[in-house]
Amino acid sequence: MSDLQQHHPLEPPSAPPTAYEEPGQQFDADEGDQTEPSAPAPRASGWPWLALLLVLLVVALFLFRDVFLIIRNVQVQGIRQRPWQEVAIAAGFAEPVNYFGVDETRVREGINSHRYFTYIGMEKEFPNTVFLRVRERIPVAYLHYIGVGYLLADDGVVLEQTRDLALTQGYASISGMQLRHIRVGAVPTGLRPQQMTSSLAVLRELAMQGYLQSILDINVAEPSSIYLTTRDGYTIHLGDDRELRAKIGTVRAVVEDLKTRGLNGGVIEATLPGEATYRPETP
Numbered sequence: 001m002s003d004l005q006q007h008h009p010l011e012p013p014s015a016p017p018t019a020y021e022e023p024g025q026q027f028d029a030d031e032g033d034q035t036e037p038s039a040p041a042p043r044a045s046g047w048p049w050l051a052l053l054l055v056l057l058v059v060a061l062f063l064f065r066d067v068f069l070i071i072r073n074v075q076v077q078g079i080r081q082r083p084w085q086e087v088a089i090a091a092g093f094a095e096p097v098n099y100f101g102v103d104e105t106r107v108r109e110g111i112n113s114h115r116y117f118t119y120i121g122m123e124k125e126f127p128n129t130v131f132l133r134v135r136e137r138i139p140v141a142y143l144h145y146i147g148v149g150y151l152l153a154d155d156g157v158v159l160e161q162t163r164d165l166a167l168t169q170g171y172a173s174i175s176g177m178q179l180r181h182i183r184v185g186a187v188p189t190g191l192r193p194q195q196m197t198s199s200l201a202v203l204r205e206l207a208m209q210g211y212l213q214s215i216l217d218i219n220v221a222e223p224s225s226i227y228l229t230t231r232d233g234y235t236i237h238l239g240d241d242r243e244l245r246a247k248i249g250t251v252r253a254v255v256e257d258l259k260t261r262g263l264n265g266g267v268i269e270a271t272l273p274g275e276a277t278y279r280p281e282t283p
Contacts (some may be wrong), residue, residue, distance in 0.1 A: 080138060093106045158183060197241070216231045228251075
């Protein structure tokens with residue numbers, strides 16, 4: 001080997017490096033640096049609209065509940081003298097009440113707590129109406145006790161008390177009772193409970209037969225020997241409180257007959273059902 005070959009190896013020059021090409025990819029040297037393609041703009045999310053829709057729906061539900069479902073119409077059946085507003089207030093409808101929040105137990109208790117009313121029933125009509133059925137107590141008689149007059153309903157409940165005895169005019173009095181305790185809103189209690197039981201039985205039967213307005217006094221000092229005094233001056237002996245329908249029915253017929261005959265005053269014995277005897281007043 002010559003010195004020339006030793007110092008300068010005769011090897012072909014290496015080929016210039018070429019760009020690596022992936023299959024299917026072409027490289028254009030004239031294009032220079034290439035920029036990455038821009039990403040597509042993000043699409044707007046639908047969540048805000050959905051949240052707004054839910055909020056509007058909730059607001060609408062609250063408005064429907066608090067505006068359209070509030071009881072606004074109260075219809076009261078069974079009242080005779082008292083204003084219907086007293087029933088509505090006692091039932092709890094003075095304040096806004098939701099249609100679905102009406103509690104019949106509370107309505108019943110509220111009405112029954114009022115001395116003039118007894119609860120009978122209730123119905124609701126969607127969306128904001130309620131119908132209340134009650135029985136109204138009305139004064140039918142009075143008790144006079146220690147200078148005070150007490151107006152009674154036909155079930156014995158004391159409705160009013162007054163020292164102005166003129167306000168008791170027109171009602172039948174109940175006399176002869178031995179009272180222990182009496183107050184407005186409750187049935188009087190006495191030393192002899194049968195006295196109150198008998199007086200209420202007589203009151204109810206007189207009212208049922210439409211004869212209560214003709215009675216001035218009911219004396220139950222002795223429950224087995226009840227006396228009535230009519231406004232036209234007859235004294236009626238009923239005996240006990242059994243068979244009152246037949247006894248009072250007979251008395252009514254006898255009184256009418258006596259009036260047509262011009263016989264006023266006197267005593268009618270009606271202790272036996274269907275029988276009555278008349279004893280004129282003695283001079």
